[in-house]
Amino acid sequence: MTLSRRDILKIGGAAAALPLLGGTAFAQEKLKVGFIYVGTINDNGYNYGHNQGRIFLQDALGDAVETTYVENVPEGPDCERVLRELAQQGNKLIFATSFGFGDAVIKVAAEFPDVKFEHATGYMKADNVGLYNARFYEGRAVCGTIAGHLSKTGKAAYIGSFPIPEVVMGINALALSGRRINPAFTVKPVYISTWNDPAKEGDAARALIDQGVDIIAQHTDGPAALQVAQERGIVGGFGQGADMSAFAPEAQLTAIIDHWGPHYVNSAKAVIAGTWTAGDTWEGLKEEVVQMGAYNKKIPADVVADAEKIRTGQIDGSFKIFTGPIKDNTGAERVAAGVAMTDAELLSMDWYVEGVGQPV
Amino acid sequence: MEMLIPIIVTLVGAATPILIAALGELVAEKSGVLNLGVEGMMLVGAIAGFVAQFYTGNPYLALLCGAFAGAAVSLIFAFLTLSLSANQTATGLALTIFGTGLSALAGAPYSAKPIALMAPLFPDMLARDPFWRVLFGYSFPVYFSFFMVAAIWWFLKRTRTGLILRAVGENDHSAHSIGYSVVGVRYAAVVFGGAMAGIAGACFPLLLTPQWAESMTAGRGWIAVALVVFASWRPLRLLAGAYLFGLVMTMELYAKAGGGVLAIIPSELWAALPYLATIAVLVLISLRRDASTNAPACLGKPFMPAN
Missing domain, CATH: 3.40.50.2300 (Response regulator)
Incomplete structure (x- = not known):
């Protein structure tokens, strides 16, 4: 069974069923990866670093992945909405890159068990929520x-x-x-x-x-x-x-x-291969996450x-x-x-x- | 004691943009218009000034561009509140949100690009002198801010045009009945306020930190708005108020940086002082009858002539 995006729009009213359908629809297609940033990608610092990581991932895996990002996401209820939208759009791997997103990630992850979430610098894990940080x-x-x-x-x-x-x-x-x-x-x-x-x-x-x-x-x-x-x-x-x-x-x-790219590549590869598990990584100079x-x-x-x-x-x-x-x-x-x-x-x-x- | 001159130099830098923006707001409020969009106009002025400095390297042109940009966005506010009689408080808040977004959009391509700071006005012999730099070490906007304090005081107190502006702010219907254009005067005052806010915003990349960063004025436009009330609409008190706020903002950092006598007062207290000072001044104002009635009588009220 395959669905085009237009078909999905047509049945948009059945929003509750959407993640389920999306799951089967995109399984054979390229992996969609979503990112949310707490600030602007132009801050020349932390958020810029994460976005460079996203670009690194896109370049490294090319046609195998499709990345999207949402910047300036406030920590709080609004973040839940953005995460939910990304999950409904068919993103199977979502990176929440700020400490304050933690509660929203746990909540939305429970609603989308087939979507993998990774939370940067956080401390709350779940079956489909992994943690990553840099030394x-x-x-x-x-x-x-x-x-x-x-x-x-x-x-x-x-x-x-x-x-x-x-x-x-x-x-x-x-x-x-x-x-x-x-x-x-x-x-x-x-x-x-x-x-x-x-x-x-x-x-x-x-x-x-x-x-x-x-x-x-x-x-x-x-x-x-x-x-x-x-x-x-x-x-x-x-x-x-x-x-x-x-x-x-x-x-x-x-x-x-900050060089998050290699970590993003590893996670995306694991999801594609079906070997992803909720990890807790804290990498540094050795893994080149910090340079x-x-x-x-x-x-x-x-x-x-x-x-x-x-x-x-x-x-x-x-x-x-x-x-x-x-x-x-x-x-x-x-x-x-x-x-x-x-x-x-x-x-x-x-x-x-x-x-x-x-x-x- | 050797810390005194560096503290004054830093303090002047912190106080100048607040003073310039507050002076513009004072003139607008004297004409009866409450413009809460100062923060937004400052940000638009900041990005305009940054871009002009980035491409031309001429800081005077950058200040001028900042002034024009601030004036341009204030025209939107003026049109909505004066021509269409929209609510001034809501429109002012909207202007701040608009200015924040517009400047972020316009500034997106410039985030990783440094510019040159504006050089001091006086020759290096004076400007770099370890002692005399306390008087001569600053660039143009600092002296401009002092000049404008005197000029606005003189304009409001001593000129006929200033009297008309005050009349419009105190009793718009009377001013209208004897033939003055209330809306015209208010347009001019709002645009002047916008230009001053734009210059104040341009001071951030030109004087303080030669880069563009989103929301780089970080709430100082709101301090400027508060200062006008704090100063009970008087330019000289505004000068004192801006330097008092600048002093406590600066002292908080010097106390945290920890130098001997400076650490006697904890930095938390320094950080709280502007608010304590505001409360104290508001109490004093309300105790003194004459001062409490100093607010322009028509402040914030739309002018709707009964033909």
Whole structure:
């Protein structure tokens, strides 16, 4: 039995039966894959990264897949509607790319048992809901190595949005790796309570630089802080989510680049082969889901070599940044010597390592 | 103490766009029109200014384009509320939503492209001097904002045209009965407000962060609207209010960045201060009879002459 799309439109009134019919209708045809983004694909950061992953998937599998995306999807009831529409349009694999989509995904997935869902950075699984995330902190460890070598004042800052584990992990990885090089290296976290307010990010960078910080890392979605670093001529900072060297050619020392493409390809292949199961992947430099941008040419060769050692060490598994002894910023030992923190411990991290100033 | 000059420099940058937008809104409200579309007009001005700077590299032209774009979208508002007597509150809110969407659409191709910041107005010898930069280190819009405070004060207080504008805002029927064009005056005031909001928006890519980002004004248009009430429709108080808001916004960040004495007041308190200040000022205003009656009597009311 085959149905053309026009036939489906004709029987649109029988909306409840639609997913069932769609299931048989499209089984032999190309796999339709849907994506929803919380922001715009032009944010030059997180959502841009996911969309690049979608394009990577389309290019890699060509005629075997058909991808669609919906951007600027608000977290909440509206997200349910968008997910339901994508499922009804015959998408058999749907990626929900923001943490806040979680509840909606679980709800809609229960209504469409034959559709596979994958939720980025989430924590709620179901039979047809898998989870995927990236080890961004591995990139932070490479950045911290460079920062520890290059900082003249030994003071770095980290402009974050909200104190969620994801951000705390990044701050701690930067501090731990910086202090391996320079034991006096400190990181000052500043939370600005927003993902997108470039003027505030810029002013936060100004305030930090005025107080002697010469390395600025940021965990917001734009390049505003890097631009201030460039303007003020400090040692530099790091691109986040995407290469931002166009905005700050002198100041961007390297960048942490999100590269979701390979994961999307693997998932789509598994669905086509019928081997997909609800997984829980947390991939990093090794799987190339996290990549480093080009090193700025002003970085001395020995520093690049050290940074590369950290990068390759995390790829072959010989180096894990969250390995004890780790003290927190009150001086208490949190991780014993030689013990590596587990993923569950990392994902619920709510304390700062030694050398990180307590945010005020 | 050595922190004082950097703080002032950052504070001036934060206060200037708010001040310019609020001055435009003040003139519109003085003529009796409440335009809640400031945020939307700022965003349209921001993308217009960005695009002009991107292609020409001439920041003055960019400011002018911002002004024109802001004025153009304010004309839509003026037509709906003045010619068609639509509800001003609803139309203003719609203008903000429209401006946000329009700027996002127009700005989509420009997201990954940097531009040059506007250079300081004065020669480097003064502008880069560690001390004198506190007076001479800024670019044109900062001095323009101060000039406009004086100019608008003088216009409203001392000129005949300013008197007519106030008359239209205080009692439209009387102004109409002695032969002034109420709708004409209000059109002019709204378009002026739109142009000022456009310039204020263009300040974001030209002064603060040389890039385009969706919704980059991040709610500052609403602060401008609130400031006009806060200042009880007086330009000099508006200047003080804009710098007070700029100060607390800046101090929050300097306190978080943690420098000695600055950390004495917790950053949460700095972050809450604008709202505490607003409440305090509103209470003061309502205690003082003369100030509470300072709102233009016809503010927000459509003008429908009985022929």
